[in-house]
Amino acid sequence: MNLSSFVGNRLSLKRDSRRSSAGVVIAVSGIAVSFIVMLLAIAVVTGFKKEITDKLTGFNAQITVLPASTGPDTANQGPIHYSDNLHRIISKIVPDAEISLAINQPAVFKTDSAFQGVILRGMDPNGAWNFVEENMTAATGIEGLVISRHTADALGIKAGEKLMTHFFDGSHIRSRNIPVKGIYESHFSDFDNSIAFIPISELQEIFDVDSMTATSLEIRGIGNNDLDKVSESLYQALLAYSAENLEDGGSPAQFYRVENLNTQCSIYINWLNLLDTNVVVILVLMILVSCFTLISSLFIIILERVNMIGLFKAMGATNLQIRRIFIYMAQRLVVRGLLIGNIIGLGIIFLQLKFRLFPLDAEAYYLSFVPMNISWLTIILLNIGVIVMTWLILILPSLLISTLSPARSIRYE
Numbered sequence: 001m002n003l004s005s006f007v008g009n010r011l012s013l014k015r016d017s018r019r020s021s022a023g024v025v026i027a028v029s030g031i032a033v034s035f036i037v038m039l040l041a042i043a044v045v046t047g048f049k050k051e052i053t054d055k056l057t058g059f060n061a062q063i064t065v066l067p068a069s070t071g072p073d074t075a076n077q078g079p080i081h082y083s084d085n086l087h088r089i090i091s092k093i094v095p096d097a098e099i100s101l102a103i104n105q106p107a108v109f110k111t112d113s114a115f116q117g118v119i120l121r122g123m124d125p126n127g128a129w130n131f132v133e134e135n136m137t138a139a140t141g142i143e144g145l146v147i148s149r150h151t152a153d154a155l156g157i158k159a160g161e162k163l164m165t166h167f168f169d170g171s172h173i174r175s176r177n178i179p180v181k182g183i184y185e186s187h188f189s190d191f192d193n194s195i196a197f198i199p200i201s202e203l204q205e206i207f208d209v210d211s212m213t214a215t216s217l218e219i220r221g222i223g224n225n226d227l228d229k230v231s232e233s234l235y236q237a238l239l240a241y242s243a244e245n246l247e248d249g250g251s252p253a254q255f256y257r258v259e260n261l262n263t264q265c266s267i268y269i270n271w272l273n274l275l276d277t278n279v280v281v282i283l284v285l286m287i288l289v290s291c292f293t294l295i296s297s298l299f300i301i302i303l304e305r306v307n308m309i310g311l312f313k314a315m316g317a318t319n320l321q322i323r324r325i326f327i328y329m330a331q332r333l334v335v336r337g338l339l340i341g342n343i344i345g346l347g348i349i350f351l352q353l354k355f356r357l358f359p360l361d362a363e364a365y366y367l368s369f370v371p372m373n374i375s376w377l378t379i380i381l382l383n384i385g386v387i388v389m390t391w392l393i394l395i396l397p398s399l400l401i402s403t404l405s406p407a408r409s410i411r412y413e
Helices: 003-013 018-059 084-093 129-134 149-155 200-206 224-247 266-304 306-314 319-355 376-393 395-403 406-411
Strands: 063-067 098-110 115-123 136-139 145-148 162-169 172-184 195-199 216-220 256-260
Touching: 018 129, 018 266, 018 319, 018 376, 063 224, 084 098, 084 216, 084 224, 098 200, 115 149, 115 200, 129 136, 145 149, 145 162, 149 172, 172 200, 195 200, 224 256, 266 306, 266 319, 266 376, 266 395, 306 319, 319 376, 319 395, 376 395
Parallel strands: 115 195, 145 172
Antiparallel strands: 063 216, 063 256, 098 115, 098 162, 098 216, 136 172, 145 195, 162 172
16 A cells, blocks of 8 residues: 555544544535435336336237238238248247237127227237236136226126127127136226237137137347347348248238337337436436535545645655545545445335335326336446546546645645
């Protein structure tokens, strides 16, 4: 340990001066509070984006493959058959993704006193059943019809009761009395008001189609940042496959279109992206507050030790050596503030994850609690960023030392 480091450490630990102690407290407190705000801002926004994205992915897959319209009526689209060739093409583009079949079928639920139109989503075992189970509020099982809390309240239905369901198949109406196995509540009213879930096998049986026929293919397990790129690659591969069949002399088995979460839920995705801007603003403001607090505190500490600076200069210490003393001292204060900030910030995050102490209005925010999510890498990078920024800022107040003459400094009171 060199002389500058040793003196800097001793100054940061010295507590016999009330004025110096106040400067130290201000510096440490400013760093700690600013870091807590930055840590919580990142945790809340990251958690919010994760929770909302998980809900969107539960209702809409990350990538959806649908049959392209064969005419001007885009609503009149036939089923899609999940052939071996189709499986091979999709698996080549997204080898690690989860592929599942889905049927989206309009239906009407009817009781003696009420009725409600819904989109009945038939999902195979690889579908978003984990999402449904996580949001279940009442259940007698999961392998069956699952309706939303909104639908259940509107119809006066409880889990375990049977619900008359009418399906429209062209000019025909198919009706089934289906037992309600569960009731879910995602707090996403736009979807809760119109979506119900059922095993795809039941819809395939009702409409007399085989187990590899659906209205869409759903793909999950892809990085959200890669959705547009993967969607385009998949679309081009499917287009080439259909064109190749057409060139062979026969009509293509099918033309396809590819949609992803960014296009299907663009309003929500754009809203979530705005949160990133808010985080950047908060981080910049908190870093500025930290730097301003640290600069002010260091100025106070330097001015309180003008006599000591004069003595060091009189004994032959250079301006650079003395500047290093105060920079080492300030860095030690920064580390102390970060330590306190990490302990308090991570403590709040842990308590919120464990006990959900801070509630939210689910109607406004789609969640009943403040979500938090943060990685150790983010914590480490945030600490390093604060240390680097404050170290660079400390150069400014330390330049004051160069303007002090030894004779005047010793006589300073």
